Amino acid sequence: MHHFHYTASNLHCESVDLAEIVHLYGTPTYVYSAATMADNYNRLAKSMAGLDLQICYAMKANSNIALLRHFSNLGAGFDLVSGGEIQRVLAAGANVKTSVFAGIGKTEAEIQLALENGIFSFHVESEPELARINHVAGKLGVKAPIAIRVNPDVDAKTHAKITTGKSDNKFGIPLQNAAAAYAAAAQYPHITIKGVQMHIGSQLTSVAPFVEAVKKITPFVEQLKATYGITYFSIGGGMGIVYKDALASGQQAWWDAQPVEQRPLTPETYGEALVPLLQPLGLKIVLEHGRFMVGNAGALISEVEHLKLGASKNFLIVDAAMNDLVRPAMYESYHEIVPLHRDTTRRALVADVVGPICESGDCFAKDRQLQAVGEGECIAFLSAGAYGFTMASRYNTRSMAAEVLVQGATFELINARETFAQQIANETIPAFLKR
Ligand SMILES: *Cc1c(COP(=O)(O)O)cnc(C)c1O
Numbered sequence: 001m002h003h004f005h006y007t008a009s010n011l012h013c014e015s016v017d018l019a020e021i022v023h024l025y026g027t028p029t030y031v032y033s034a035a036t037m038a039d040n041y042n043r044l045a046k047s048m049a050g051l052d053l054q055i056c057y058a059m060k061a062n063s064n065i066a067l068l069r070h071f072s073n074l075g076a077g078f079d080l081v082s083g084g085e086i087q088r089v090l091a092a093g094a095n096v097k098t099s100v101f102a103g104i105g106k107t108e109a110e111i112q113l114a115l116e117n118g119i120f121s122f123h124v125e126s127e128p129e130l131a132r133i134n135h136v137a138g139k140l141g142v143k144a145p146i147a148i149r150v151n152p153d154v155d156a157k158t159h160a161k162i163t164t165g166k167s168d169n170k171f172g173i174p175l176q177n178a179a180a181a182y183a184a185a186a187q188y189p190h191i192t193i194k195g196v197q198m199h200i201g202s203q204l205t206s207v208a209p210f211v212e213a214v215k216k217i218t219p220f221v222e223q224l225k226a227t228y229g230i231t232y233f234s235i236g237g238g239m240g241i242v243y244k245d246a247l248a249s250g251q252q253a254w255w256d257a258q259p260v261e262q263r264p265l266t267p268e269t270y271g272e273a274l275v276p277l278l279q280p281l282g283l284k285i286v287l288e289h290g291r292f293m294v295g296n297a298g299a300l301i302s303e304v305e306h307l308k309l310g311a312s313k314n315f316l317i318v319d320a321a322m323n324d325l326v327r328p329a330m331y332e333s334y335h336e337i338v339p340l341h342r343d344t345t346r347r348a349l350v351a352d353v354v355g356p357i358c359e360s361g362d363c364f365a366k367d368r369q370l371q372a373v374g375e376g377e378c379i380a381f382l383s384a385g386a387y388g389f390t391m392a393s394r395y396n397t398r399s400m401a402a403e404v405l406v407q408g409a410t411f412e413l414i415n416a417r418e419t420f421a422q423q424i425a426n427e428t429i430p431a432f433l434k435r
Contacts, residue, residue, distance in 0.1 A: 058290030199236025298385020321355025
């Protein structure tokens, strides 16, 4: 469920008419719903009732400091993947002490920054990384809390670029080698074994792979508790969201109308299947969802530049491009596209929706049926809150989009559109070229 809906033919985020945001801040602009994020967080927490739970929002999905503060206010810690993300948590006035640090290539400087700020735990992905963490902790005269990421070799049945739990990808330590990795960790004087971690992939639409993975590593988790006294088990993130019927899925009625076996994964289904497996372990359970928390809470608003009508194809050319939202180009992913002003009297149009970048890949949708829209009118790409702005670039010397956060009837700019001067601020012409 989310808070993007039509009121009097105009698309709103909560009680704010998106046309008002376009009027003030232009396009392309990302708009986020604070209420949707709070609902997502609270539903997830409620669905896991009965567990000692810690939700670490995977901030790589969307790391704007306003969103971090919002999640921190709700009680979340963070799943961090870089020193930059640690600094964002600090800039947001949020807590590193309830956050976990993941990633396969943490540098010494990043490890140090995490230790100095009292990180809850490092999620370790290899034996050389253990040695490095031990070395940095020794230099600082502290003990580093760790969990090892165990790869359960389960097929998450998601897109190849976002599956991580199979034995042939670069993440984690295979289950059969994990006991040896823990034994190695126990030998390091500056490491404290605190937990165990797994994460099998992203955009999972069924609970079965999660259940399979948890069941598969449960005996090992119990063994770790007995041997090393671990206190927590992180089961990662990866809960999927609705992309195809994004607008309709904002309403409970849409969910009720879906046949049970085809219903996308909900936090309730997730909790019902997993709590009975996790509760008997008697451990703190850490969740690291990113996409689920913010994906359906964001939309990218874009203005139509031209409608180019062709003999065999029509092109709707908009002012957003693959640099703003790369998911369709990178993962062939689907985003629902809706007009800001709905007019049911207009004819339908079938068009490729494309950006202005000089690449054929700069295409958001092929042969998409939409309400006819013309130059100067706006559209919204829904379910764009996760892996949207954080994966954006400046390709074609396009500025980073603006970001706006809505709460109820109020909204505020949380990231001003980048200026050209900011884009080239660090570039210089070397003396040997000046003549
Ligand atoms: C990316 C990632 C997550 C979050 O994935 P989502 O699909 O956004 O929930 C959680 N844990 C780890 C280790 C990750 O790499």
